[in-house]
Amino acid sequence: MSRRTRGYVGIWAEMQRQRQRQLEAEERQRRQEARQARAYERRAAQSYREYKQAEAIRRTEELDARVAALQGLLASGCRASAFLPSALMRGEELQSLAEVMDGVARREPDAVVEYFSAALYTSTAWPEGFPRRVAMTYDPAARQLVLDWELPAGDVVPQSKYVRYMYAADQYRETPRPVGQRRALYKEVVAQCMLLVLHELFTADESGALESVALNGFVDGHDPTTGRPDRIFLATVMAERSSFRELHLAQVDAESCLADALRGQVSARPDQLVAVRPGRRPEEVGHRVTTHGDDEEPDLYEMDPIAFEGLVAELFEAMGMRAVTTQRSNDGGVDVHALDPTPIRGGQIVVQVKRYRNTVPPTAVRDLYGTVQDAGANKGVLVTTSGFGPGSHTFANGKPLELIAGNELVDLLRRHGLRGRLGEGGRPGSAPPLAPPPEPSLPDEYNILGMSWTGSVALDVCALVCRGNRILTDDHFVFYNNPRTPDGSVRTLPATAPDKAAICASFDTLPGDADRLVLVAAVDPEVNPDADLSGFTDACIRLLDPSLTELGRLRVSDGRPHETALVLGSFRRRANGDWDFVVGGRGYSGGLEELLRDYGVEVD
Structure with a gap:
């Protein structure tokens, strides 16, 4: 009973919670004021x-x-x-x-x-x-x-x-x-x-x-x-x-x-x-x-829309900004207006709030960018209860946009003394939230694909799990913002010398409808915005077992001037279940975005 x-x-x-929160709030305020004072002096000289x-x-x-x-x-x-x-x-x-x-x-x-x-x-x-x-x-x-x-x-x-x-x-x-x-x-x-x-x-x-x-x-x-x-x-x-x-x-x-x-x-x-x-x-x-301790946190999926926008505004206030929600009509696509008072990096921020259970489409991110431009804001923030695909991250790259997915939102709420959960996962004996699952452990059988090349150009090496020349889903594009497929059969790994990049692949556990694992390389525009692939030479893929024993080497094509993305090659499933490697070589002058569009990833 x-x-x-x-x-x-x-x-x-x-009583104790209030006392502890008060002490922590005073300490946070003290640290914030000290940081602001130091930052102001630093920014004056830097x-x-x-x-x-x-x-x-x-x-x-x-x-x-x-x-x-x-x-x-x-x-x-x-x-x-x-x-x-x-x-x-x-x-x-x-x-x-x-x-x-x-x-x-x-x-x-x-x-x-x-x-x-x-x-x-x-x-x-x-x-x-x-x-x-x-x-x-x-x-x-x-x-x-x-x-x-x-x-x-x-x-x-x-x-x-x-x-x-x-x-x-x-x-x-x-x-x-x-x-x-x-x-x-x-x-x-x-x-x-x-x-x-x-x-x-x-x-x-x-x-x-x-x-x-x-x-x-x-x-x-x-x-x-x-x-x-x-x-x-x-x-x-x-x-x-x-x-x-x-x-x-x-x-x-x-x-x-x-x-x-x-x-x-x-x-x-x-x-x-x-x-x-x-x-x-x-x-x-x-x-x-x-x-x-069974007091329930509010379910963000079930909150009243106005209350949810108010919670997001409260979060921005807790982070040291001034924030207000907009009127329900004629809001110009803005749910919350925020003002970051920090000199230099601060300014006007427009916030859109999406209570989605499925992945936010890239069109929503593009719409936010248009809103930022129309409003003359310094930054746009899209807050959602779900997540974003690689197309959204690719579009936001290099633009004054910030994407906050559901798990990150819950973490921010808790770190700033607010409450919220995603779905039934916050209740004892209930279903988990509709959020990305915990990272699966490595399968029993897998290979490491270590990539090396000469030249100083900084590259992002990525993998696409495909059927033919079409990616299965956006979540099957593995790169730094999506480090693994949903089932964990393909994931990024830290490289071990002499490799400069590494991909872990369990070919036996790839989805049944997948018949290709495509490896691509692209110039990192953040590190080398003006570079091309002319410096990508003497490239190879080392096939390693889990103990890092080299099983073989696969040569790939060199890069060419004016190209910023390259298909290194693809592992293809044959009728008998074996996998063969086919060298690539197709280059793209439009970078990773152009390459991804060829494989069906929605990118603007």
Whole structure:
């Protein structure tokens, strides 16, 4: 039997949340004012280019700071103040608090759960935006607290590693963080969260109510055997008070401590939602299970259109701009007007909002560009609940446009203290949002196609999964803004010397209706806006196995003057299922856009 308490936990939690938000808001304001002062002095002496480069460095430093905070989660959490209920209560509430404490001393399950729920919910050890959803009960005979605690999802680890400013295009480009780094850091975060929950509970236990804690950490997902929405358990541990008190948490390796010292278990691949078998569950104890933290975030798909536009305007306000929504009629294709007061880079911004479930077509991006020109704005921003295809990214490249997809929107909302989710994925036991799926793991069998060439020209090497000379879908164009196909059978990889670019391909798992994998190279207009392919010579493709052992070399055509894109060649599926390589050689003077149009990608 479950129930949702409406007692003092809610009061304590809300008071503590408000206090923490106020402190964090004051700190953000202080940092923002300091940054603005430094930026103003810097811009007075620097050129526009130098300022933009400095901004790229600042954004990179912000990514580094987020990673450092995740790496030091346990150590900083252990330094947070211990739970003191009396410090959170007003004088007239102390009598009620005393009643709760008396119940804890008598080992009453409801009082014990109320008290330790408050300890978790009022803690300042957790970063803003981390989930605090729990199902908890107490076994008085064993003096054991049993709980399921929600862990942060894998996207808590920043997807980007650093940001660089491309002067020729006047744009920033984010370099993805290697998959292995994201995977390792997320596993470390899961282990740290488990240890921090135990630390919070045992530290708050002044009356000795806890002999042990049975803790299961979960995220929302799907049961792989039934496909039904369910909690996916990524870690579990049963910790004795006596054993836990001997640990020096600020110095431990979280994964080793949880697995070896406490004999717990962490998923081998939490980023892929590989589940572990949970230990004792709250519903198995025989006492009532209390839940907290199920307050639902608003579903962005179902919000009133005017409310949704208001939320986007509120987000821009939270980011330090002035923003207002437009009238419903005669708005000229603008949903939100924003003004960035930052000198040099700031100015008028027009914002369009698209509550789509399917990919935004390139026509919407072209329409926004026309609106920016008509309004004389400095920038246009298109915000959507879905995503964008390569045609949209290609059109926006080099233009004063910014595209914000659904997942990025949710992340921005949470980072600035606002709330929103995509579809049913924000509800316990519900379907996931209609958003890109987590990155699939590498297949058992795959090859690495390493590309090398002489010459200093900077190239983007891309892949297209086709049937004949037509791409299957826009999502089957693999490049830096779309680093893998939906099924993960083709993806970009960091190159290993002597290669300058690399593509991973699992030919056995390519879609059944695909019969070609086309490799192309194009001049990077951001790095070499005036270059052509005359410097692309001595090019070859190295066929490698997963251990990077070279299996063979495939020669490709050299580039020619006045051409800025080139078909290197294509792997073609034969009737018997084998794949042969056919050298390309066709060049394009109109760059990657012209090449893509030939293969059916919608590009303006």
